[in-house]
Amino acid sequence: QSALTQPASVSGSPGQSITISCTGSSSDVGSYNLVSWYQQHPGKAPKLMVYEGTKRPSAVSNRFSGSKSGNTASLTISGLQAEDEADYYCCSYAGSSTFVFGGGTKLTVL
């Protein structure tokens, strides 16, 4: 099981949109619509932001959206706000009750 590939960092200005990619393989991202995304602020536990590729928990802002094409999933944050500055991780189900996380992406709001 290799970690999913995410860019180390992305940045954007307030009000802009950014997209974070998450590339896996045909054994994980490509085989299942079971990619989830997590936001982690420094010193805090991760928080679920998107699940099953495109779905949002009820308490999560609709500025967060997910998509998938082939072996790559993406998280888009629109209308960037200062509070969005955090680390973001993707995770995919990989069959047989196993999971794999991405390496994480640091989002900087300029």
Place this chain on the structure above:
Amino acid sequence: EVQLVQSGAEVKKPGEPLKISCKGSGYSFSSHWIGWVRQMPGKGLEWMGIIYPGDSDTRYSPSFQGQVTISADKSISTTYLQWSSLKASDTAMYYCATLMTGNQWDYWGQGTLVTVSS
């Protein structure tokens, strides 16, 4: 309200054993998978393993198989992560998290910091 409350920070020496805990409340603990996630200092999240408290069915990441033991006591709604002999490289924050609504980590504990140093 779903809550996962983890045991406090630990400072141990190499070679010592350790067992940390995570107590769930606000949901049917026995009926949902719960797992452990490691985060080494300044690094990303790593899935370690999951357990179904109802029958103690346990699955491990290949990276952690044989290195740790995950268990659960459904009578007290608690899951455990244990080491028989700690190494310095086990220094990390460890989170428990549930898989309640499907194949995503929906509720998280606050984390337990384990420091292993001579």
